[in-house]
Amino acid sequence: MTAVLTNLFDGIAYGMLLFVLACGLAVTLGLMNFVNLAHGAFAMTGGYVCAVLVNQFGWPFFAALPLAFISSAVVGIVLERLLYRHLYTRSHLDQVLFSIGLVFMSVAAVDYITGSQRVFIKLPSMLEGQFDVLGVGVGRYRLLIVVICGLLTATLQLVLARTRFGSRLRAAVDDPRAASGLGINVPQVFAFTFAFGCGLAGLGGALSAEILGLDPYFPLKFMIYFLIVVTVGGSSSITGPFLASLLLGIGDVAGKYYVPKMGPFVIYTLMIVILIWRPNGLFGRTAMR
């Protein structure tokens, strides 16, 4: 019984991590309808920046996390301004080719710089180990992840639903032309959103090094996971991707634990079934065209 609960908790932590990693993609792919397969590369950037800062420059882990966010966001905004923005209106095939190209480049580049072995980020000792809650083993680090990601999710939800920026973003996505008619600077809104999504991915990348593993193939390995979160979750709100992340996280952890050999098989099958059954995602309407 406690194993079940521990697994459940691990699954939730994993799922929340996935959400933070993928929610930027929920906006670019789900709302802006841009097929960005390179989203994982931004996460990897954050992860590696954090790893270098902590392991080589001796920064404290918590100080390196914001830097992971910032570095990915900066890379994101630079690429958005230079490249991505020219492709918003292009065909999905072009977007796919372009982002695969970026993935290949990032994989090879990171491999070249750091080597292909898995990277570990040295965690502060207070985050190591487990403690018991009513007999259920709760990993300290995973608890931290749940707390951070939970806070982020709540903030995000508030920002999108309550602030002026949130309504501008929704207007810009719904009808870019009408939005710019209303005096909204659409390219700026897009660029900022894109960068913020990349930043979150970077933060997620740093947090996930311990759990998902960080190596140059990260963008390829987890590409499908991010896509699942967005397409299965839908994008009418961030609740959909959030729930999808949780399901995926719990399902993946449970799958690996109980049917170790069939784990990925189950997830891919489920994904295909859901996409066929509800092409617009389990939790609502996507802006898929």
Place this chain on the structure above:
Amino acid sequence: MTAQADIGFHARRHARWHAGEIAFWLLALACAFAFPSRYLIMTEIVRLGLFALSIDLILGYAGIVSLGHAAFFGIGAYSAGLLALHGIINEPLLALIVAGLGAAVLGFATSFLVIRGVDLTRLMVTLGIALLLEALAERYSDITGGTDGLQGIEMQPILGLFAFDMFGRTGFFYSLAALFLLFLLARRVVHSPFGLSLRAIKNNPLRAAAIGIPVHKRLIAIYTLAAFYAGIAGALFTQTTALASLDVFAFERSADLLLVLIIGGTGYLYGGLIGAVVFRMLQELFSIITPQYWQFWIGLVLVVIVMVGRGRLHRWVLWAPNWLIARLGGRKAAVAVPETEGP
């Protein structure tokens, strides 16, 4: 000419063989004799060309974007490998066809999942199917040999006459013959009303249905045919290299394939073949510069192609041949821009 004969003439415009096409195939054959020491790499190019031809059928003609075409390649590869390994079908040609049919069956079965929905759903579903097969192959490693792949495949002579030799000569001619025959078939198909209806569907599915084209049926048919082609390509891979391992299903294979086709241009059949040559040469070149990291450059090529614009790129590349033809022939250029019309 009567108006009716005139129409026939114009409608068959693309279906007629052009001098450039004949030259292309003569050149391919000439290569076989000009570079006897490079059979292995040329076989690879032929196989890749066939694989790219397969995705051109669905992407270039029917507009179906796939991120998991390696699924069919892999099925073909493993089928051929298992048939030979267990001595079920020893004659390679027959095994090749059976392997292709195996892939076609899978293609048919999954086509129902793929043809529905929008680009994004298609991307995800095709990718998902390939990943699924890879996971399955890994799970049943007692059958597939897991990461080590199938070991100890021995190929019998083709038709009992032509044994595979260590220089890859037989393998090359065998592959080239398969490519040529399948190319002829594809060429026939795309210039038929059926093939034209695929282009109509790609251009405007709404209008296609509104003139009575059964859109789903046509897409299922071409997807199945493309799967057959990809299966043959995979089977050729196993038969000529005596290898089949998990990476036949890999995402990178599907992604590289898109690049191959994009380099050559979609929707005129030769794109995949030309793309295969260029891609392989680029790969060689990049491996010379940075042996381990050639993928970086492949990625860069993709990014550059998209940023410059595929159509524009091909106009630039074809500018010279177009100019030449216009000068020499004193007529309107026949080498057209891929994507809008054939050569």
Place this chain on the structure above:
Amino acid sequence: MAAALETIGLEKHFGGLRVTRELSLKIARGARHALIGPNGAGKTTVINLLTGVLRPNGGRILLEGHEITNLPVHKRVLRGLSRTFQINQLYADLTPVETIGLAVSERLGRGGDWWRAMGSRDEVNAEIAETLSRFHLLDVMNEPTATLPYGKQRLLEIAVAIAARPRVLLLDEPAAGVPESERHDILAVVAALPRDVTVLLIEHDMDLVFSFADRISVLVNGALLTEGPPEQVAKDPQVKAVYLGEATNA
């Protein structure tokens, strides 16, 4: 004899929006029927429902007495129902020869031919030639559609619909967007349609509607306001009220 086309209590909702309301229409065989109504009345939606592009939320559709409510789009075409689109729906990369050739091939059941080249069947070629010349498209027959002037594209749009040899033809604002100088070609083509083809015409140009139609249905907010012969509809005070202030269209 059953009506050429009939709808019974047709309903269509987009979310909370009721775009077609209990619409019951009857179009007699050989009729020249016009469907008019202000912008956004739901006229195009009706055509989309009739042709199967949209599925109704309720009600039935009968073509020559046979239920077609759940038939897919292409099967309705084979049963003799064809349409034009308000906004051109053509194949940008295909030429008029290919576009018309496809429509003819499909109708003759040759669309699935995968072995014979397009253009190798005389009966198909003859019909392509006839259609292209009737629609003044012979001179541009080898140009990709996207490069044709708008007027020619509009002609092609109508030509494709007619190449399917429909028994019931639905025309959604055939002259929309065509410059005044080229309107004549289009109207002449519409006027010259064979009498045995039943036509449902959507049009904002009232002169055209009254010269063409022998029966008019007026649609407002998705519901049928009134129906009758032109003289009666012209006098109808309700119709006048609806079109008051719509002077630009009427």
